[in-house]
Amino acid sequence: MPDKKTLCLAVDDEPPALEVLKKYISSMQSLELAGTCCDAIEAINFLQTRQVDLIFLDIKMPELLGTDFIRTLKTPPKVIFTTAYRKYALEGFELEAADYLLKPISFERFLKAVNKVIKKDTGVEKEFAHNNHDPEFICVRADRKMVKIFLDDILYIESLKDYIKIVTTAKALLTKQSISAVEEMLPKNVFIRIHRSYIISLKKVQSYTSELIEIDKHELPVSRMYRREVEQALHAPTQL
Structure with missing residues (x-):
């Protein structure tokens, strides 16, 4: 039996940032992209009908900050915050985020954050394989x-x-x-x-x-x- 894939949701109001996350997620065998959202409101609607294991979440977004969005969820999935602003790091960790990625995000740093999530789930740190060794x-x-x-x-x-x-x-x-x-x-x-x-x-x-x-x-x-x-x-x- 193959290992169960980790279902991921990527939330970011900047299309190029979403493209990076989609590429990184698709290149890893143990992750599966369940969907993408351009803001927190869209993510709330998405989670009303779909369950995910992990959210890659931008913090500074219009209408509702990513950190405030997480507070609205009764049982939030694991979260890896992604942002261009260091000032939100402390608040992110106070919300028990798995990790905090500062943009621009390198694949190596992304891999380290995902490995941290998997290690918490299984007690074993996996070395994920990816199909495209070099980013485009x-x-x-x-x-x-x-x-x-x-x-x-x-x-x-x-x-x-x-x-x-x-x-x-x-x-x-x-x-x-x-x-x-x-x-x-x-x-x-x-x-x-x-x-x-x-x-x-x-x-x-x-x-x-x-x-x-x-x-x-x-x-x-x-x-x-x-x-x-x-x-x-x-x-x-x-x-x-």
Whole structure:
């Protein structure tokens, strides 16, 4: 008999954020997406006719906060809060949430949160298998909204103090987060750090030397710290 799947409901008023959750849930064999809702009111109506085991719940939504929504449920299912605002973390844990995911959510962090839920249920921590080992896109907050960026479109990423600039084939986006946080979201076989301020897509490299990498007419510096890793990643026949 196969293990019973954990039925999940994803609730978020931002469509790109919902897309990320749908992709992550569908890639895991032990989870099943029962439905999605764009706000807490829709979620209340959904739960009147359907039961779920786990809710991925945004907190800051119009009309009713996710935290207030949970308080309306007599016997709420397990909850993993998802939000772009750290200030709600304490309140989320006071409501006995299984975990609290800060957007943009990496698959590794998502996996850790789900494993925590399963471990509570069974006493055993499972290593979930997923069908797509690398994500097709990431979502970042820019211009007061979540923006979906396909990995194949990214040329490079540059750190600018408290912000990072993601340069794609079509445009450049600024988002307030660290370059290390974004690095964790990216597949290691496609993206590589070449400098403390730069991550590049290996697919987009046009030429390189020991000190510079050229991508779409942009010359980016290779620091000594990362030079050996860059050499190995590019399969250079000679020393960079």
